[in-house]
Amino acid sequence: MSMELLSAIIELRRGLARAFSATFTGDISGRQAGLLREIRATPCTSQASLARATANDPSFVVRMLDQLERRGLVLRKQSQTDRREREVSLTPAGLAALEPLDAAFDALAAATSAALSQREQAQFVALAGKITDSLVQVADSGGQLEAGRVGGAA
Numbered sequence: 001m002s003m004e005l006l007s008a009i010i011e012l013r014r015g016l017a018r019a020f021s022a023t024f025t026g027d028i029s030g031r032q033a034g035l036l037r038e039i040r041a042t043p044c045t046s047q048a049s050l051a052r053a054t055a056n057d058p059s060f061v062v063r064m065l066d067q068l069e070r071r072g073l074v075l076r077k078q079s080q081t082d083r084r085e086r087e088v089s090l091t092p093a094g095l096a097a098l099e100p101l102d103a104a105f106d107a108l109a110a111a112t113s114a115a116l117s118q119r120e121q122a123q124f125v126a127l128a129g130k131i132t133d134s135l136v137q138v139a140d141s142g143g144q145l146e147a148g149r150v151g152g153a154a
Contacts, residue, residue: 009131019111024104026097031056033101035064039074039090040098046085047076073097 020030028036031054038053039045047065051058065088068074073094079085090098116124 016108019108020104023107024101026100028097028101032064032068035061035068036073036090036094036098036101037105039088040095044087044089046079046082046087048085050088068094 034054038050047061051061065074072091074088075091076086076088079087
């Protein structure tokens with residue numbers, strides 16, 4: 001059953017990516033959209049924090065930010081508190097670019113909600129949280145947990 005569960009989660013992620021691509025026809029990739037949304041949620045965040053928050057490799061985030069900066073969507077500056085850090089913020093153009101992205105996310109949220117009853121949505125959110133917590137444990141342990149002990153299961 002565990003492989004079926006993992007396969008279902010992977011298919012869910014693929015379905016979401018396909019639906020996003022069909023819903024949002026702009027010139028911003030899904031990963032770039034995730035970065036822009038995270039920057040809006042946490043203004044003046046560091047590049048390293050952004051990589052952690054979006055579960056992306058730091059070098060990948062730097063490359064994506066390079067692209068977004070060239071397009072005038074983000075601004076990077078040296079941190080006032082830690083000169084080793086670079087803080088990232090949205091430009092007015094970056095904020096404007098989020099408007100059609102937000103509309104696409106709203107459409108996806110509506111389609112997702114329509115597929116489940118209120119009770120099923122609450123169950124799904126609770127179960128997804130448990131799975132996320134378990135995966136965070138695996139990541140934090142460097143993948144060294146025993147399969148039967150992940151997430152507190154015996």
